[in-house]
Amino acid sequence: MISIEEALGACPLVAILRGLEPERAGAIGQALFDCGIRVIEVPLNSPQPYESIESLARGLGDRAVIGAGTVLTDEDVRAVAAAGGRLVVSPNTDTRVIDETKRCGLVSMPGFFTPTEAFQALTAGADYLKLFPGDAIQPKIVGALRAVLPPDRGIVVTGGVGLENIADFFAAGARAVAVGSSIFKPGKPVDRIGADAAALIAAWREGMRS
Template sequence: MALRKAARHTGPGYDLGANVITFEEALEAAPVIAILRGLEPEQAGAVGAVLFEAGIRIIEVPLNSPRPLQSIAMLAKALGERAVIGAGTVLSAQAVRDVDRAGGRLIVAPNTDERVIAETKKLGLVSLPGFFTPTEAFQALEAGADYLKLFPGDAVQPKVVGALRAVLPPEAGIVVTGGVGVGNIAEFFAAGAMAVAVGSSIFKPGKPVERIGADAADLIAAWKTGKAA
């Protein structure tokens, strides 16, 4: 499935270099978004490093984490040109502006809020709103969303992704979020998912950094195995 090219970031929070990785390039490298809910800023550098080493190129820090904007800023400074750093649980236009100033380039929401989508696109960021029904999916696309977050993913079977793909525009990539792990990641991609977003299978507060890296590497290996099958 061809990817829709999201606009390059042009906001004040991030100075794009000539070789900065785009969201689409990051997806092509590995279609896995690491969700770091509960991340402390003091951990951000070390966690970001092991995730990058494992092959992950997209990292999301939910805004209900401790001092999330600080973590986003630290990750953006350390990995910003080599990875796409963004925020999750973004619920207002002001939050979009805050993430932009921190250097985030991806705005992820659990819901479809036209105000959040509009502000995201105004600032040149990548919009990934949440949906659960076809009605919400089409509303998000009409509002300007770049891609769609199917949430909660642990409430659906992979065949649901296939059914949605049959009615959504070809460029409307679906990111399955929640309930994805080593055991089922290949099934979701086989059904037509563009990417998956994974939280607790990779990261939990207090989890040793080495284990985070190892679990991320296992997930990437499972995706590659499924891709080759």
């Protein structure tokens, strides 16, 4: 089974599928996997999110890391674990959610916006730090945060990441980026989802070469 570090090493893009419907989960997950995505997040404010997580985990769970976003309570964490999810992503820093995530043996990626929140999350046991909202900052802020945060706890920039700025965030020191509307919207054809994901991966690779 692939680890989160192996998954992000293969492709440091997290696909956020907000609004995913369970009946489309298998086809969309496979399209994302085929273009290179190895981490997929289903926000819990999607329709029947646990069914979608279960479908994705059943089809891709050994080759990709499937998880949930917008996880706000310890009850949510347990439900994600029961559905086969391995990654818990939140928009905020809540030590109760982090504690339960680690107790369940899952990967913790809480949201933060300030250095104080970042260190609170790390003290509670967070594995990665979700910098949110990304569209409210300049990429150079990632570099400033990296200078004071432990080097083994990567920043995942979330919100507002697209073709025009993805390379800048990686150049500033982001471990990964999480991308939602640039890849997925409810009702979007599967082939377009795959094509847009592939374009973002190409932009990341081009930035790494330059």
